[in-house]
Amino acid sequence: MKTSSLTPSVRRVLTAVDDDPASDEALVAGDWLARTFGAHLGVVHVLPGFPGRGNTPQRANGEGPDRGVITAQIEDLTAHVSQRTGRTSSAFEVFIDRGPIEDEIVERANMFAADIIVVGTHGRHGVDRVVAGSVAELVVRRAPCPVFVARPSPRDGRIIAACDLAQSTPLVLRWAGAISQRAGGTILATHTVEMAMSDVALVATTIFGGAVPPQPDAESAQALRTAATGALRAELTGASVIAETEVLTGPATTMVSARARDLGASLIVCGTHGRKGLSRLALGSVAETLVRHAPCSVLVVR
Known part of the structure; x- marks a missing residue:
């Protein structure tokens, strides 16, 4: 399983x-990635x-009293995958x-030595309740490898690499580059500069009696954008990835x-961690929000 190499290696895809x-949609995306x-x-x-039995995961391996049910499920799933992907069963x-859904997906990914997990934006919690996005978010948090959250998206659209200009940026760019090289689609590498002080920080500063920092003037704001653009281009050079660059201003999730x-993008690629500070893409919270609300598929890399 490749979880730390900067050069993406995808040999096993688990959907x-x-x-x-x-x-x-996840099945189609998993087939496409494979x-x-x-x-x-x-x-x-x-x-x-x-x-x-509570939250104790159990392998549903076709043995024991539910053997007939499991055998039928395997046959039905095999037929469905073949029908949707055009693949033979071999x-x-x-x-x-069988067990808690997100636990079992992560456990199966470990057993399968998955290099990437593909999930949809809806997941089932319990027997009869569907909670939008919840399983996808939990898998993103706990997965041992990158997670592709599939939504209906054009296959030939732009690939947006959401870069925090911190530790995850080279990995984000290399994943975007690997997909672009193999599947087509141009890359837009973006970084978001959040100029304004957050409401929470403003309230906290007021409560604790500190001075409210002044907002950046136009010249300072432009200097931040220029510096971010230079840093973004340097990251692209270091990753050997060709892409357009764009520095956005505003809340990261909203802007991305x-x-x-x-752009009618086909995919957003982002990391799981971000950098605190004035110029940041606070991945973690941003990644999870993109998983819930992005208009296209999202690949969260680690």
Whole structure:
């Protein structure tokens, strides 16, 4: 499993599906990623845990009293994957697991040695309740590898690399570059400069009696944007990635999502950590918000 190399290596793609038709988007995206990178495809469907067993994960391996149910589930899932992807049954693996959904997806990713996990934007919590985005967010937080959150998106749209100009930036750029090189699509590398003091910081400063820092004037703001542009171009050179650059001004999540919507982007690539300070893309909170609200698919790398 490749989780730390700066050069993306995708040999095994694990796609998580459920009974919601919306999860077909994840299946299509997983198939596309596997074909794009020449990787092996695995598909997992997690069944609810046994009543009264709490949160203890259990391998649903077709043995024991539920053998007939599991066998039927495997056959149905195999047929569905073949129908949706055009693959023969020998060209992928299917897994039926039982337990808490996000726990089982992460555990299966470890067992499968997945290089990337693909999930949809809807996930099921419990037996009969669908909670939008919750499973995707939990998998993003806990996964041992990058997570691709699939939404209906044009395959030939722009790829937005959301860069924090900190530790995750080279990885974000290399992933964007690897996908662009193999699948097409030009890259827009962005960095967001948040000029204004946040409401929380303003209230805290007022309560504790400190002086409120002045807002940057036009000249200082331009200097910040110029410095960020230079840093972004230097990161691209270091990563050997060709891309346009753009420095956005405003709340990071809002600006990145709006830019993706304006451009009809196919994918946003972001990291899981960000840098505190005046000029920041606070990935972590931003990554999770993009997972919930971005207008296109999101790849969260680590």
